[in-house]
Amino acid sequence: QVQLVESGGGVVQPGRSLRLSCAASGFTFSDYGMHWLRQAPGRGPEWVSGVWNDGHVEGYLESVRGRFTISRDKSKNVLYLQMNSLRAEDTALYYCARETKAVSGTWNWFDPWGQGTQVIVSS
């Protein structure tokens, strides 16, 4: 079945780095755009970054641009998020999600999502 499994989260001091990974299985990874989203406690999901199936980066949330880098390894079916210069406000549960489109190609949504990996930025 389609599955996304995130890893790499943890507790890190402000200014330090982390690299998140998302292992994909059960579908043709190279056919889909992939995204990172995050969710702080009691808040709605927040889109962080996305990458097209061809590796072209769709963009970044303004507050992470220049600090975070999204990438994908098609040979390993893995999505990455390199997070540098971490701040307390980056603390959240980070999800990866597949961008799924309707047959028409007009509509898209995120499905499925992984189970998330927790990132805590604290001194």
Next chain:
Amino acid sequence: DIQMTQSPSSLSASIGDRVTITCRASDRIYSYLNWYQQKPGKAPKVLIYATSNLQPGVPSRFSGSKSGTDFTLTISNLQPEDFATYYCQQTYNTPPWTFGQGTKVEMK
């Protein structure tokens, strides 16, 4: 960026009730609006895409509609498994994809 505002932020309802959640976009998003359901400790799950199209397997008691820039998720005949938090998401003007702040449906 397009801001999505949901109301109410929470509501209390009983089994069998009809529940309505509203989402307003800060600009025109046409029908580019999805609804997600999230249960505690789980990732969001898409229920409806393009305003009113149910995902396969989603019960027909869920429905979506729009009027101008206001979008509505309706749950008719609320069931025990429907107690959860619901989020709207716009996919018209991206990036970024933006979500509402959520509506928690609690048991009365």
